[in-house]
Amino acid sequence: MGQVVNHRYRIIRQLGQGGFGRTYLAEDGDQSHQTCVLKEFAPQVQQKQDLQKAKELFEREASVLKKLQHPQIPRFHASLQVKIGSKDFFLLAQDYIDGDNYSQLLEKRQSQGKAFSEEEIITLLQNILPVLSYIHSQDVVHRDISPDNLILRSSDQMPVLIDFGGVKQLPASQGFWFTKLAVNHTLLGKKGYAPEEQLRHGKVFFSSDFYSLAVTTLVLLTGKEPQKLYDSYQGIWYWGKEINISITLENVLKKMLAYKPSDRYQTAEQILKDLPSPTITQAPTTNVTKIKTMIVAPGRKRAQTVISKIHSKTQLVTQSIPLPIWIRPFAVSLGGTALVVLVGVGTWAAVNAVITGVTSIKVPSISLPQIPQLPNPLSKPASDKQREDNTQIISRRQQLEIPEVFFTRFVDSLFYTKNPELRGRSLTSKSEDAALRNEWSSIASDLLNKLEQANLSTAARQKLGSYSQKDYENWRQQARAGQLGNYTISQLNKDTYQKFDQLFPGQQRGKLNQQTFGQIWYAIAADKVSKVKSGT
Structure with missing residues (x-):
């Protein structure tokens, strides 16, 4: 990683590998360091006619992408033929879709x-x-x-x-x-x-x-x-x-x-x-589901406070509104559990900040209170420095392949924990909120630093936000079945906490938030189990 191709594209990391070669996330030096995807042509075939056919397929993709211009198709950047050592490589550059x-x-x-x-x-x-x-x-x-x-x-x-x-x-x-x-x-x-x-x-x-x-x-x-x-x-x-x-x-x-x-x-x-019309009350993505609060697997107790099945007719606004990236925190208190409305890049949308638990506790049904409208902060945009800081945060998160919803939810949680008096309102673009916007960005940057220090595998980072008690139970069963050799679930807990405590000292064992710190605990454990299985 870090290699520069054609004096222009700096390889950040590998995204995947298929029958025709690998794909990489790269930074385009000619386009203000914009991220893009590089697709490498390296088919796993040996016969000359098969190699020629595979090359034709690659060239066809390049020619077709050049021709196609649609906002829901990755935009073509360039087709490259470069020599690395004594071998020729064919590469195609196109938009990276986050x-x-x-x-x-x-x-x-x-x-x-x-x-x-x-x-x-x-x-x-x-x-x-x-x-x-x-x-x-x-x-x-x-x-x-x-x-x-x-x-x-x-x-x-x-x-x-x-x-x-x-x-x-x-x-x-x-x-x-x-x-x-x-x-x-x-x-x-x-x-x-x-x-x-x-x-x-x-x-x-x-x-x-x-x-x-x-x-x-x-x-x-x-x-x-x-x-x-x-x-x-x-x-x-x-x-x-x-x-x-x-x-x-x-x-x-x-x-x-x-x-x-x-x-x-x-x-x-x-x-x-x-096609039939979708019902008015159903949004394209499930923004609100059951809201639960619970404790991650290492804890001995599960939280007893469980909140709400959302009223079926309640829906969150999801239309696109061009708001600045930093306008993130907004919460409505629901029986002590915050429903956080997050604002994305160039849009604001009601994002699923609910905590999907893994308990079998039956969830009672309550109605969701009316969510107030967000104030329009466009009268005074954020400073150039704030935009630059936010761009760096987005880029770092993308490079680490950390899911956006998990990351933003985590930062909001940390922000509200530090500023509990701000629950119930959003940050505006006004000058009086500049310090708070900077604080949010600082918290986001610090969290990225911690996630980088964790040295998690790509697979573990990609799954952040999706771990559950089921993963832990699977590891427990594998340990009992001898699939992890002599490695026990107690040893897994010990090793995971040892690394976790170095990253987040002061977090109380057994009482980690399932959707924030607990996800990192799971990710560390998942990597440990993978290493034990592979014998590394």
């Missing part, structure tokens, strides 16, 4: 015993189908739509379609395209998500994308992989069994999933016309 992909979002939901609601799925379709309409108008088929290749962008909560490595530019006179890749002649497309004509015969149509999108929605609705939702012997989907949705949405998805491409919708506009 957010979680839908596979990660589903995993978080499942850890809470949930999946996506029908209203959320309808909203997702309404927001992503115009993107497919656009790429199809350019005679482009994506061919690899799945939860992994859709990212919910943090800044505006809009889905972004990524990974155009498998795209096909359809010639006007040809309705399909055929190719074989790699030694075992695998066809492009993900099993379970790609339709039969694509996986078995290599044919692809615009409606092939609709099929994959429909499968994606079923996975998000049920939390189950396609193989659990489809009888491949009889060729039927388990409607009314594994898949329980309204008849209107079911009919739309059935047509998108038709076996014959000609029986499916032929345009995205046709699907949008037939």
Whole structure:
């Protein structure tokens, strides 16, 4: 890491690795150190013809991204060929999209015993189908739509379609395209998500994308992989069994999933016309759920104070409003538990600051009080220095891959703990709040320092905010089953606290907040378990 490519892109860290190479988060020296993604071409093939085909796919992605200009598609920056040592490397630079992909979002939901609601799925379709309409108008088929290749962008909560490595530019006179890749002649497309004509015969149509999108929605609705939702012997989907949705949405998805491409919708506009409307009371993302307060696994007691199932008709405002990044803290007291409304980058949205517990305590239902409107702070913007400080905080958090909601919730918690008299109001852009804004930023910077000192793995950092008692119970069971060798759960507690206490001295053992300090405790423990399993 830290290597500079083409005298321009400084590698920050690796984001992932696939069959065609690795992807990196990089800093563009020619664009005011803006972060971007570098995709490396290094296919794991050996035959000359396979290498050539893989290279064609890479070059196709570059040419297609150059052509596509849509706010929900990563913007193309550059295509590079560089020599490192004696080896040539092909790299593609494009926008970095800050957010979680839908596979990660589903995993978080499942850890809470949930999946996506029908209203959320309808909203997702309404927001992503115009993107497919656009790429199809350019005679482009994506061919690899799945939860992994859709990212919910943090800044505006809009889905972004990524990974155009498998795209096909359809010639006007040809309705399909055929190719074989790699030694075992695998066809492009993900099993379970790609339709039969694509996986078995290599044919692809615009409606092939609709099929994959429909499968994606079923996975998000049920939390189950396609193989659990489809009888491949009889060729039927388990409607009314594994898949329980309204008849209107079911009919739309059935047509998108038709076996014959000609029986499916032929345009995205046709699907949008037939889609039911999401209910008014259901926001695109679940901003408010059960509110609980509890203690992390190392503690011997669980909190007895449990608060509210939110009234079904209550909703939080989620429309985009261009407010400064620092306008974060805002709380409404609910029986001693603060519901924090956070303000994001260039937007303000009601973010889920509720504490999703892992206890089995039945939650009583109460109504949520009316949330006051935030004051408009645009009359006097924050100073240039404050903007610079906030930009650095955002960049550092992104580089560490720390989830935004977890991080902001943690900083707000620390801020309110230090300034309890401020609960119930937001920070304004007025000069009298300048010291408080600086204090919030200072707390955020200090927390990032602690997280860097923790030296957590990327996987552990990415899961911050999603750990629960279930993780701890899994480790306990693994220790009892001898899967950790001679390592015991008592030793795990001891080792984890030893490192945690060095980072956060003074925190009372057994009484760590589940959603803030407790998450870091879990992350340290998770890394320790991983090292024990690997023998390092």
